[in-house]
Amino acid sequence: MSDNEPIRLGFVVAEFNRDLTYQMELLGAEHAKFLGAEVIDTILVPGVYDMPLAIKKLCKRDDIDAVITIGIVIEGATKHDEIVVQHAARKITDLSLEFDKPVTLGIAGPGMTRMEAHQRVDYAKRAVEAAVKLVRRLK
Numbered sequence: 001m002s003d004n005e006p007i008r009l010g011f012v013v014a015e016f017n018r019d020l021t022y023q024m025e026l027l028g029a030e031h032a033k034f035l036g037a038e039v040i041d042t043i044l045v046p047g048v049y050d051m052p053l054a055i056k057k058l059c060k061r062d063d064i065d066a067v068i069t070i071g072i073v074i075e076g077a078t079k080h081d082e083i084v085v086q087h088a089a090r091k092i093t094d095l096s097l098e099f100d101k102p103v104t105l106g107i108a109g110p111g112m113t114r115m116e117a118h119q120r121v122d123y124a125k126r127a128v129e130a131a132v133k134l135v136r137r138l139k
Contacts, residue, residue, distance in 0.1 A: 014071035028124035073109030
């Protein structure tokens with residue numbers, strides 16, 4: 001990859017809480033364009049817990065420089081939200097190291113209300129920015 005080529009991103013987006021993750025996806029794609037990167041592919045998955053397989057599929061591709069995860073995990077009546085995010089974050093880190101490719105965490109939660117989730121849709125922009133910086137700095 002030369003310095004003039006745009007950074008090529010893959011998005012993995014959770015459908016759970018889609019009203020919010022759709023906003024995150026749009027913000028992330030807009031921010032990628034602003035940073036001179038492009039979204040090559042987007043894979044929708046049922047929820048945050050279901051992301052690792054889609055991440056792995058994108059990490060294997062030579063035309064993807066980094067993967068961004070986008071999701072919202074809202075607090076429930078049990079500690080399920082904590083378990084989901086802990087396991088997803090751990091696997092996301094493992095995949096990044098396994099494929100030597102940035103995989104960034106654009107997942108808001110756990111332990112937040114729906115109202116707090118609305119205030120955190122910008123996590124997608126942060127994840128895109130982190131991915132772009134990592135690709136540039138690690139090449």
